[in-house]
Amino acid sequence: MKKKKLMILFSIVALIAVSIVVVLVNNKEKDTNFDEMAGRFEKAAEEVLGEDVKKVSKTELAATMTYGNGNEESNIYYHILKTTYYEGGDPSAITGLHTEAFNVLFPVDSMDSFKEMMIQDWYGALYKKSDKAYLCWTYDPEVSYVLEYNSTLIDDSEVIKMAESAEPSE
Numbered sequence: 001m002k003k004k005k006l007m008i009l010f011s012i013v014a015l016i017a018v019s020i021v022v023v024l025v026n027n028k029e030k031d032t033n034f035d036e037m038a039g040r041f042e043k044a045a046e047e048v049l050g051e052d053v054k055k056v057s058k059t060e061l062a063a064t065m066t067y068g069n070g071n072e073e074s075n076i077y078y079h080i081l082k083t084t085y086y087e088g089g090d091p092s093a094i095t096g097l098h099t100e101a102f103n104v105l106f107p108v109d110s111m112d113s114f115k116e117m118m119i120q121d122w123y124g125a126l127y128k129k130s131d132k133a134y135l136c137w138t139y140d141p142e143v144s145y146v147l148e149y150n151s152t153l154i155d156d157s158e159v160i161k162m163a164e165s166a167e168p169s170e
Contacts (some may be wrong), residue, residue: 054087059101076159077148079105091141094122098138105146106134108123119163126156135159 006071062082068075083100085091097116099108111127118124124137133151138144145166147159 001118011029014022017064046056056087057083057085059083059104061104073150076154077146078149079146081088081105081144081146083144085142094138094141096138096145097125097136098141099125101138101144102127102134102136102146106132117160119160119166124163126160133159135163 059081061079063080065078066075067078076122080150081104083091083101085096096134102108106127107126107127111129113126115126116124117126119137122137122139124135127134127136128151131150131152133156135147135149135150136144145163147163149159
């Protein structure tokens with residue numbers, strides 16, 4: 001009987017210990033911010049790949065503005081993407097639509113449809129996947145814009161008008 005009680009007590013203590021470890025690990029993961037994790041990855045990549053491999057460019061979401069009427073499904077998201085070029089990066093290599101930058105927001109190669117166009121004097125395109133649409137244009141090799149919206153609720157022509165009225169951000 002004592003042996004059975006001892007086993008139950010040991011099992012309870014072990015369960016509590018495992019639970020505490022799981023909670024501590026989860027809290028540690030939540031406390032790790034993106035910049036810290038990206039810095040660790042960058043350092044590890046440099047160590048593994050050696051000195052011959054250099055960071056060429058980095059594209060990040062600089063800002064997102066949301067336009068809406070209270071119905072979240074009909075929101076239009078106006079994203080600004082900023083690309084920074086490092087060693088070996090050549091902004092002059094981007095002479096049209098900067099499709100690599102758009103991959104920060106959506107997988108360009110997996111879209112259902114693609115239509116090239118000009119937005120003012122800038123190269124642009126309309127990408128669609130199911131009911132999601134992305135009207136994109138490249139202002140210069142370092143700045144690209146994306147209007148993301150639900151194409152079943154908002155007419156493409158209205159979003160194109162919105163893009164045509166856009167002015168470059170500072």
